[in-house]
Amino acid sequence: MHGGNASGSSSPADRRLSALVRHLEGSSRDGIDAGNHSIAAAPTSGSYGGRNSVFDHVVMGPEDPILGVTVAYNKDPSPVKMNLGVGAYRTEEGKPLVLNVVRRAEQMLVNDSSRVKEYLPIVGLADFNKLSAKLILGADSPAVQENRVTTVQCLSGTGSLRVGAEFLARHYHQHTILIPQPTWGNHPKVFGLAGLSVKTYRYYDPSTRGLDFEGLMEDLGSAPSGAIVLFHACAHNPTGVDPTAQQWEQIRQLARSKALLPFFDSAYQGFASGNLDTDAQSVRMFVKDGGECIVAQSFAKNMGLYGERVGALSIVCRNADVAGRVESQLKLVIRPMYSNPPIHGASIVATVLKDRNMFQEWTVELKAMADRIINMRTQLFDALRSRGTPGDWSHIIKQIGMFTFTGLNSKQVAFMTKEYHIYMTSDGRISMAGLSSRTVPHLADAIHAAVTRLA
Secondary structure, three states: OEOOOOOOOOOHHHHHHHHHHHHHHHOHHHOEOOOOOOEOOOOOOOOEOOEOOOOOOOOOOOOOOOHHHHHHHHHOOOOOOEEOOOOOOEOOOOOEOOOHHHHHHHHHHHHOOOOOOOOOOOOOOHHHHHHHHHHHHOOOOHHHHOOOEEEEEEEHHHHHHHHHHHHHHHHOOOOEEEEEEOOOOOHHHHHHHOOOEEEEEEOEEOOOOEEOHHHHHHHHHOOOOOOEEEEEOOOOOOOOOOOOHHHHHHHHHHHHHOOOEEEEEEOOOOOOOOOOOHHHHHHHHHHHOOOOEEEEEEOOOOOOOHHHOEEEEEEEOOOHHHHHHHHHHHHHHHOOOOOOOOOHHHHHHHHHHHOHHHHHHHHHHHHHHHHHHHHHHHHHHHHHHHOOOOOOOOHHHHOOOOEEEOOOOHHHHHHHHHHHOEEOOOOOEEEHHHOOOOOHHHHHHHHHHHHHHOO
C-alpha cells in the first residue's frame, strides 16, 4: 500500500478527546492554569488578554484547491477567461442548467396545497430512500426485495460519505480505508476526520494516462484483511478512467476473497455513459454475490440539484434483521450531526422517480447532458490533432464522465492561466462540461502552447 496517514489503535472518541486536551493545554497561557486548573477572571472591557479578539490566534486557512479555482476565475477581468475547474454541468452557452423535468416537478410540489414544511424523520423521505436504492441497485435487486438494504437520506454525496464513515468508525472492526490514488480531494478529509485511517491504492498510470490495474490489484491484495475500500462507481474523479467490466469482476473476486468492505461513491450515475443501468454495473456486481457493501449516492450531477444537497447512503446487509439494527445506529449518527435532512430536493427526486413519464423525460435530458460532454471530448481531441500538438491525446476520448485528466503538469497549468486566462486545478484536471464549441479552439491553442514551450 502507498502513502496515507497512519493511525493508532485508539478509538475515534479517544483520538478526538486527545486533540481537545492538546488544544486546552495550548490555551493554558490564556487564562487556564494547567497546574491547578484555576480560571482567570474574565475581562469585561471587551478586550481579551490585551488583544482585540479572542480569535486573534486564528490563522487564514488555505483556499480549497477545487473551489479556489472559481475564486481566482471570478477575480479575472479578461473577456476570454474560462473556468474548467468547477464540477458542475454547463450548457453550450456556458450557463448553469435546470432540467425541464426538475422545473415541472417543482411546479407540481408548489401547486400541491396539502404539502407542509414539517420536519422529516431522521432517515429522511421514505419514498426518496426506497426509490434511490432501486435506482442504484436495480428494481429487481434481490437485496431490495429481501429488505436487507437500509437507505437514509443525507446531504448529497459528501454528507452520505461522512455519515457512512462515522458509522464505520463506531461499528466496524477495521478502521483502515483504502482510497484510490488520485481521488477526489475531499475524500481523505471526510474519512480521516471521521476517525478512519486513510491509506491509498494505486489507480492511475501517468505513463499511459489509463488505469494501473496491476498496481491496483497488488495493493488491494496486500491490504489488511477486512479493510474498507473506496471505489468510484463510474466516471472516476479526477481521472475519468474506469475499470472495464472484466476488470471489475477481478476486483470483486479479490475483494471478496480478502473480506474487504466495498464503499462505493456514486456521484455520476447516468451522467457518464448516458445510461443509468450501465453506470451502476460495478455496484450491482458486488450486490449480486450476496455480500455486504455501502453506497453513497448524489443527485447533484445527474439531476442538476447541486445546491439542494440531495443524497442517499445505502448499506447492503446480509439479512433484514441486521439492516434494521444498522439503520437504528445510522439514526444515532445523524441526530447529533444535523438532526434530519431537508425536504425540498428529496421531494423533487421522488416526484421524478415515481412517475413513469417524468422518469422517461429525465433519462432523455440526462443522456443529452452526457452526449454533450462526449461531444466536447471529440472536439477537443480533433482540435489538438489538427494543430499537431505533440503527444498522444487519445486519452481524452477514452476517458469518461465530467472530468479529463489531461496529463498537463502544474507549470503548464500555471502558464495557461497566466497567458490564456484558463482556470483548472493544478493537477491538470479539466471539467469537460465547462467547454463549448466556441471555447474549444482557445483551449486547444493554450494546451498546444503549453506543451510546446514547457516540457
